[in-house]
Amino acid sequence: MNAPGADGRAAGGPDGRAGGPPRPARLAAADVVRLGAAGLRARPLRMVLSAAGIAIGIAAMLAVVGISASSRAGLDRTLAALGTNLLTAAPGRTFSGADAALPPESLAMVRRIGPVRAVSATGTVDAKVYRNDHVPAAESGSIAVLAARDDLPETLRATPARGRWLTGTSPDAPVVVLGATAAERLGIRGPGPRVWLGGQWFAVVGILAPVPLARELDSAALIGWSAARRLLGFDGSPTTVYTRSLDAAVEQVRAVLAATVNPQAPNEVLVSRPSDALAAARATDVALQGLMLGLGAVALLVGGVGVANTMLISVLERRAEIGLRRALGATRAQVCGQFLMESLLLAATGGAAGVAAGSAVTAGWSWWRSWPVAVPWWALAGGLAATLLVGAAAGFYPALRAARLTPTEALTG
Structure with a gap:
């Protein structure tokens, strides 16, 4: 046994307890x-x-x-800037498999839909566009020629990157606005040059910025609706109808759009919502x-x-x-x-x-x-x-x- 210490307790470790080694210090x-x-x-x-x-x-x-x-x-x-209320209507195919067509009065009928706030259209023109009149006719460059309504930029919220839109000149003037991709393919950087379109010269007055909700415009040459009919024999039938509706009524407009565009054959109309592709x-x-x-x-x-x-x-x-x-x-x-x-x-x-x-x-x-x-x-x-x-x-x-x-x-x- 250990002898008692001065205070009467048994001598032991530093902590005063009897026997045994001291406890190791704890690390903080x-x-x-x-x-x-x-x-x-x-x-x-x-x-x-x-x-x-x-x-x-x-x-x-x-x-x-x-x-x-x-x-x-x-x-x-x-999407917030472009809006998700854009709908498009385009011709599909008939029961026999032939290409369908939209009636020329389609735009007027669509404007009667209550929630629709803006309507415009483009129409395919049977013509080709070249940088000059020496390019072989077999080389098209995959550039479509479209007749465009004056209110197309407002409906699609499209803006010219350079130059201006078709308005501001005579409706029958031979002027053209190029999409961003079309301008690049033709090697045109701004307004001023002329292009050989449909067998005659057209002056480039503008180049559009890319249009995310209407990518078909990026690779197109756009001319005025009236000019297309007078100069290139366009029949006035729209190929794509663009509509802007109230946000809360988009689905209701979508449900009646085909029947409104072509009441005689609504099954021949293809209706889409471009923003769905982005989603x-x-x-x-x-x-x-x-x-x-x-x-x-x-x-x-x-x-x-x-x-x-x-x-x-x-x-x-x-x-x-x-x-x-x-x-x-x-x-x-x-x-x-x-x-x-x-x-x-x-x-x-x-x-x-x-x-x-x-x-x-x-x-x-x-x-x-x-x-x-x-x-x-x-x-x-x-x-x-x-x-x-x-x-x-x-x-x-x-x-x-x-x-x-x-x-x-x-x-x-």
Whole structure:
């Protein structure tokens, strides 16, 4: 037995309890972080290479989510500007399989639909357009010639990129407005030049900006309705009727549009909503996003394996340090906590770098495509959470292995 001390209690450890070694000091959370950071600073190159694997995975996933979100935001902004209340009616086929036609009075009948606010049309003209009169007739350049109503830009919300629309000149004047793609194919950069259209010269007075909801205009040469009838023998039958309706009544107008355009044969009329094609493109982007997220997850997994490998090698290289710490009184839990903290800090460093890189890629790509930058907050939080989970999972086994080493094994191994 131990002899009693001056205060009448049995002599023992520093805490006054009888016998046994003193309890090891507890490490505060800040101390554990400092120990983990010191272990990483001792091998900076290895830390950078291991963190890079995590950073690439997080950056890939965040960039995919951010670019997809920015793309959808840009599409939503475009639809808001162009409107989703545009409907088109075009001729289909007859029961015998022949090409159908719309009656010339189609526009007047559509204007009688109450919720319709704007109506316009284009008609296909049997003519070809060339840069000059020396081009062989077999080379069409895939440029359609369309007769256009004066109110077409207002209905489609189309704007000239250069020059002006057909209005402002005589209705029968031989002038033409080119779509963006048609102008590029003809090598025309602005108003002024003449083109050989339908066997005669037409002056180019404008070039349209791309029209997202009427892509057929981009590769067309547009001439006035009256000029097409007088100069090129156009019969006045519309090929495509464009209507703008009240937003709340689009579906009702869509239901009666075919019967209104061609009451004698509504089954020969094709009615469409151009904005639906853009919505379908957005759905395709979502499917592609799932694929790219899978690739990002694989990259993150590879980064986690790299972290686990780095920590395992670190345990093997630092056996002497582990043995010394154990000999000085460090517990298994403290050693385990030190190496687990190193793994977490390593993963967190890679995750922070990945979030920054992914955000920068999203911002740069969105700026280049003129999209609003949209990085969802859940993607940022999820990226950081994923790195911590990967770090904990990757560091668990190496930390457990370090904790299991006895002082004798560590110092003599």
